[in-house]
Amino acid sequence: MTRAGAVLAVVLCELAFTASPSLGSEVEPIDLIELAAETDRLCEASFVEMMARERRLIEVSTRVRRAAVPLCGDKLAPVLGLQIISDRDLPREFLNPAIRAFRLRDGALVASVLDGSAAARAGIRVGDTVVSIDGYEIETNWDVQTRRAPAGASSLRFVIERAGERVELDVPYEPGCYYQPFLALSASWNAYASGYQRSIVVFSELVRASETDDELAMVIGHELGHILLGHDRSKPSFEADADYFGTYAAALAGCDPAAGAGIWARFARNKVGSLVSYGSHPTAPSRTLALSRAVEEIAAKRAAGAKLEPEGLRR
């Protein structure tokens, strides 16, 4: 629906409630032009904030996915270091904000390029549109982030549209653990991994609640664990294993997993029920304890110069 349609719908809403009960006093109705402008302003503020949150998710996940390669066997995929927006992916209310804030056009637009990433070294710039990768037509963020490298390839061939010109660039294949995380708009503290959708989905509220990158790295490492260990559903032993794997992944990425434990304590405060049960997950206190054991184990291995790898991984 267009912006005009949105305004019309708001007008209809206004007509509906002028007939609803009031305390009897005469009131001036809401100024609809001001309301439409306010809705648009809030959508833009929200969009800009969510883009910043997604960028942080990509930054931290890039670190974790690259560093955890030794744990991921052959479950590897290209890590590009790109943040992409596409008109095909966005809720319609985010289109105008995306046009204003990021000059969105048709197609997969490069909204940011991480410093030092494979994409940055290949010369991809903010404002480019990705037309195709290795000959596959690209329309959405998903198309870009889940593109796999052919066996033996050392780079991916990007066709880019820049200022009306087509440019071909070779982006070096930098492997990282499966998959790229995506941000989903939701108020719950949650994230999930989907092998079928080739994605890790982290909810916007959980990214906000992860106050430090150490905490966010634990979340991403946990979801990588689910994928790598072949978990096909959620149950307590799977969740415990994913936590254990995630602790190693975060440690390899140079994050401090002990600091990451803070998120469980806050979770318990935010949702007292997580102290005794949280669906198929272990309770918050048992996760805190298991994590501190894993942190001790990692510290001992570091001191002994041993390989940082969860026990039982090579079985």
Add this chain to the structure above:
Amino acid sequence: MRRRALLIALALAVCSCARELDSPPVERAEIRRETDAAAEDAFGALFTVYARVLAISERLRLANLELCADHSGGYFGWMVFAGRDFGSQEMRALAASVVQVGEVPVVVALSPEGPATRAGLQIGDEIMSVGSKRTRTHVQVRRAEQGQSSERATVRFRRAGEEREVAVAPARACRYEAMPVYAGLGASPTRDGHVGVSIALVEEATDNELAFTLAHSFALQRLGVDVYSAVVPFPEPQTTNLAVEMCERAGFDLDDVERLLELEATEQPWGLFLPAKGGGERVGELPKRIVALRAALARRAAK
């Protein structure tokens, strides 16, 4: 048919190729101790939130008797909490062992100058009955409390295992009661007749912001809005105007409260999105509230 289902189940069991890791073990006793410590911390934080919600909502409820008209009733100035208010058996057991909140509702917050405090009730007292009504949940306590119209109400309670009785002289207040809940960032009247305000919001909000949020839900109750209708929008600007008036009569300053409304909207942008085809969820309530608030404050400034 059954055989086929069995075969499929067998195939799934064989195919499940999840790998298991050998994480260091954690003893049960240790988990128990850690749980108790975390629970004490979490319940402590929860009761602090209760006390704050009680203090802010009390100012609104006492100052607005005139606006609430027949929506008023007895008021003790307390908050109670019962094991039964928790959904799960485990939570009840935990609440009972850590903070001694059992099957009987327990006083978890008191207004310093309120009727319950003046009658000598204390935090931790277990409320057995109010007036002639036996009380087992916080909703029962609230109904009994609000139904008090006499000058003295007898409250039976237990303290340190000993049963006692005390006479409370109820004040009169608007019958809107606010209770902390877990979900999201916001507040809304609930089916139980109170207003649920999210803990995240209470922790985020200043006193003025919390007052406006609560007043808006109280105004919805005052106007008799069917908050469970999925399609009828809240009457605006009427609800906001009433909330502004309630806050002003209670001495809250609304000049900066727009910040919280903006945060609620930008953190939960789906509230700004038009419903999908055929969907009926409410939409755009927060921008309407912001525009109505600005207009109300501008009118006040012009006066």
